[in-house]
Amino acid sequence: xxxxxxxxxxxxxxxxxxxxxxxxxxxxxxxxxxxxxxxxxxxxxxxxxxxxxxxxxxxxxxxxxxxxxxxxxxxxxxxxxxxxxxxxxxxxxxxxxxxxxxxxxxxxxxxxxxxxxxxxxxxxxxxxxxxxxxxxxxxxxxxxxxxxxxxxxxxxxxxxxxxxxxxxxxxxxxxxxxxxxxxxxxxxxxxxxxxxxxxxxxxxxxxxxxxxxxxxxxxxxxxxxxxxxxxxxxxxxxxx
Amino acid sequence: xxxxxxxxxxxxxxxxxxxxxxxxxxxxxxxxxxxxxxxxxxxxxxxxxxxxxxxxxxxxxxxxxxxxxxxxxxxxxxxxxxxxxxxxxxxxxxxxxxxxxxxxxxxxxxxxxxxxxxxxxxxxxxxxxxxxxxxxxxxxxxxxxxxxxxxxxxxxxxxxxxxxxxxxxxxxxxxxxxxxxxxxxxxxxxxxxxxxxxxxxxxxxxxxxxxxxxxxxxxxxxxxxxxxxxxxxxxxxxxxxxxxxxxxxxxxxxxxxxxxxxxxxxxxxxxxxxxxxxxxxxxxxxxxxxxxxxxxxxxxxxxxxxxxxxxxxxxxxxxxxxxxxxxxxxxxxxxxxxxxxxxxxxxxxxxxxxxxxxxxxxxxxxxxxxxxxxxxxxxxxxxxxxxxxxxxxxxxxxxxxxxxxxxxxxxxxxxxxxxxxxxxxxxxxxxxxxxxxxxxxxxxxxxxxxxxxxxx
Numbered sequence: 001x002x003x004x005x006x007x008x009x010x011x012x013x014x015x016x017x018x019x020x021x022x023x024x025x026x027x028x029x030x031x032x033x034x035x036x037x038x039x040x041x042x043x044x045x046x047x048x049x050x051x052x053x054x055x056x057x058x059x060x061x062x063x064x065x066x067x068x069x070x071x072x073x074x075x076x077x078x079x080x081x082x083x084x085x086x087x088x089x090x091x092x093x094x095x096x097x098x099x100x101x102x103x104x105x106x107x108x109x110x111x112x113x114x115x116x117x118x119x120x121x122x123x124x125x126x127x128x129x130x131x132x133x134x135x136x137x138x139x140x141x142x143x144x145x146x147x148x149x150x151x152x153x154x155x156x157x158x159x160x161x162x163x164x165x166x167x168x169x170x171x172x173x174x175x176x177x178x179x180x181x182x183x184x185x186x187x188x189x190x191x192x193x194x195x196x197x198x199x200x201x202x203x204x205x206x207x208x209x210x211x212x213x214x215x216x217x218x219x220x221x222x223x224x225x226x227x228x229x230x231x232x233x234x235x236x237x238x239x240x
Numbered sequence: 241x242x243x244x245x246x247x248x249x250x251x252x253x254x255x256x257x258x259x260x261x262x263x264x265x266x267x268x269x270x271x272x273x274x275x276x277x278x279x280x281x282x283x284x285x286x287x288x289x290x291x292x293x294x295x296x297x298x299x300x301x302x303x304x305x306x307x308x309x310x311x312x313x314x315x316x317x318x319x320x321x322x323x324x325x326x327x328x329x330x331x332x333x334x335x336x337x338x339x340x341x342x343x344x345x346x347x348x349x350x351x352x353x354x355x356x357x358x359x360x361x362x363x364x365x366x367x368x369x370x371x372x373x374x375x376x377x378x379x380x381x382x383x384x385x386x387x388x389x390x391x392x393x394x395x396x397x398x399x400x401x402x403x404x405x406x407x408x409x410x411x412x413x414x415x416x417x418x419x420x421x422x423x424x425x426x427x428x429x430x431x432x433x434x435x436x437x438x439x440x441x442x443x444x445x446x447x448x449x450x451x452x453x454x455x456x457x458x459x460x461x462x463x464x465x466x467x468x469x470x471x472x473x474x475x476x477x478x479x480x481x482x483x484x485x486x487x488x489x490x491x492x493x494x495x496x497x498x499x500x501x502x503x504x505x506x507x508x509x510x511x512x513x514x515x516x517x518x519x520x521x522x523x524x525x526x527x528x529x530x531x532x533x534x535x536x537x538x539x540x541x542x543x544x545x546x547x548x549x550x551x552x553x554x555x556x557x558x559x560x561x562x563x564x565x566x567x568x569x570x571x572x573x574x575x576x577x578x579x580x581x582x583x584x585x586x587x588x589x590x591x592x593x594x595x596x597x598x599x600x601x602x603x604x605x606x607x608x609x610x611x612x613x614x615x616x617x618x619x620x621x622x623x624x625x626x627x628x629x630x631x632x633x634x635x636x637x638x639x640x641x642x643x644x645x646x647x648x649x650x651x652x653x654x655x656x657x658x659x660x661x662x663x664x665x666x667x668x669x670x671x672x673x674x675x676x677x678x679x680x681x682x683x684x685x686x687x688x689x690x691x692x693x694x695x696x
Contacts, residue, residue: 059609059689080613087611098606098693102256112610114245122245161610 005068006169006201007033007056012065014051025051026062027224033203035168038195040204040212043221050173052221053205057090057171058082070168087115091162091200095174097154099146105157106142109133113164125164132160136190152183159190163200170194170202176211188214241616250624253600264592265632267585268672272636272665273643274578279661280644282571284654289564299523300374301530301555303327303516303537306548321512322550325451327540328368328516334536338521338529341370344513346451348458350421354407361403362442364420364458366451367517372398372431374519377448382414382429385450393452397425400444401433420447423457451513526555582668585632586676593625593680604684605692618685625677626670633669637662 014026025048033039043049054060055067058074059082067075074085086092099108109129113120120128133142136156138149146154155175162170172191176184188204192214195202204215212218220227241249254261305320328342348364365371369387372379377398385396397418404413413427434443449458520529530553537551597604604617641657648655 054690083608083611083613086609092609098602100603103252114241115611115616119242
């Protein structure tokens with residue numbers, strides 16, 4: 001079965017200029033992620049996985065190489081176009097949840113829809129947000145502010161938020177990094193559900209082999225390059 | 241992003257920290273309140289002055305004889321006795337478009353006596369039958385003098401309220417005798433009180449007579465003009481040519497049989513008048529009226545082209561403008577000072593917006609990550625600053641109104657609500673919001689989403 005590549009990276013490089021020193025972070029990454037894949041991106045800190053995720057999430061542009069998102073080259077887009085693209089195509093989940101403080105869970109979920117173009121009617125956005133809140137099982141807490149929610153609940157709000165504009169790709173940066181092991185499992189199961197049932201491509205960036213073990217495919221990075229196969233640590237976890 | 245959503249987002253952002261928002265707008269509140277209060281007090285005093293002067297007649301043009309220099313001494317305005325009563329008639333006849341009425345005006349001073357009391361009135365004025373209307377006098381009791389009485393130089397007079405009270409306490413002065421400079425007159429009317437003029441002089445301390453009566457019966461009592469030669473000399477024959485004011489029928493100066501006086505002309509003063517008062521159609525038509533009257537007077541005075549005018553005109557609104565101008569300058573100065581406090585308030589807004597942007601860096605990063613464009617972020621923070629300033633503006637207007645009401649109650653100063661002040665205050669507040677909110681908003685919009693997201 002031929003699957004379309006939603007993300008295709010061709011020899012992506014990224015160099016940071018720190019004063020007079022050039023610091024190469026990505027040294028030529030070629031990678032293809034197909035529609036509906038559940039992938040983890042692992043690697044030690046400093047391996048360049050966050051940078052790669054920022055590039056895949058159109059938050060950053062590469063210093064070199066080609067990036068095709070849905071078959072279109074997006075490396076040369078300007079800030080406004082990248083914002084549109086992120087809004088419509090990519091959902092973000094962060095390690096520290098990044099919910100708006102003193103704002104209800106429901107409002108947090110609705111927020112990205114306000115930046116959608118063209119913007120939907122408020123009632124329609126609300127209806128969709130309620131549906132997503134129900135999907136993550138927080139309908140009885142939708143009027144709580146983040147401070148009144150536990151870490152796991154906050155992350156579930158964040159997941160609901162990432163889905164409000166029906167994106168094709170979910171990018172999660174250490175989604176379980178601030179959670180205990182039980183809630184981590186809950187959250188990872190939720191990602192798997194979304195992947196299986198809605199066919200969303202999910203990419204999880206993590207340094208935790210246990211988290212990576214939930215995914216179907218693990219991409220291991222080291223020193224700005226993708227390692228062939230999986231790391232020893234991960235394979236050990238997988239075998240268990 | 242829809243504007244209503246943006247507005248809600250901004251409001252939510254502001255009420256998240258109500259105390260800080262309140263302190264931030266305090267500067268704007270004080271500035272706007274000061275501007276509004278000062279403008280209202282200024283407006284009040286301006287209106288008060290305007291009221292005081294309106295009974296002085298803003299729609300009146302004064303015509304004086306021009307100044308004249310004799311032996312290097314300049315007489316000043318009205319020095320040249322060049323105006324004749326016939327000039328007033330000519331103006332009324334030939335300038336109906338701009339002129340309502342005109343009256344000769346003469347002045348006298350001296351003592352008045354009733355029974356065993358005497359009084360020195362502030363002024364004794366003379367005009368024709370239009371004079372009361374021109375100067376805005378009303379009759380309280382009795383009646384005004386008629387054209388016939390003017391023509392006859394009748395011994396009648398109108399007295400001001402103050403005179404009536406001083407000389408006829410508890411009596412009806414109408415029909416009573418009054419001696420003005422030892423000439424017996426009859427009081428035919430009492431003028432309605434006008435109060436003090438703009439300079440504080442009691443306008444009711446006066447007598448008004450037909451101008452002819454002053455000229456013919458109270459001679460030697462004339463006003464300031466003392467120089468009877470000059471440009472008027474070649475017009476000597478003019479006044480007697482009109483029958484109305486002819487003095488030929490009345491022999492006030494019984495001829496002296498002695499040789500040197502046999503052919504002496506009438507002293508010029510008996511035929512010229514101090515000035516001519518002209519009531520014009522409206523306050524605004526002073527200039528066209530003066531343009532109308534000038535050629536009439538030049539012809540009347542037989543002035544050759546190229547010869548300077550032997551008269552000068554001044555409209556009273558100029559004088560009123562000058563007096564109100566002083567208070568206006570003062571309140572403008574104070575508004576300028578208040579504006580400085582507005583700028584200081586604006587800097588306060590900028591300061592807090594900068595803090596707010598730093599504090600909310602992660603929120604900005606998140607909004608950008610989920611699809612907010614730089615301009616969306618810019619709009620959000622700019623609108624927040626403008627909302628703060630507008631809120632400050634509205635509170636400031638209320639505070640300013642309260643302050644000016646307190647001042648008027650406490651000090652008895654006149655105040656007048658000034659819609660202009662409110663419009664100005666609100667627009668200034670909005671402009672300050674935009675100016676001082678722009679830089680923080682710009683900084684916010686220029687944040688890098690990745691850095692912003694990881695900001696601690």
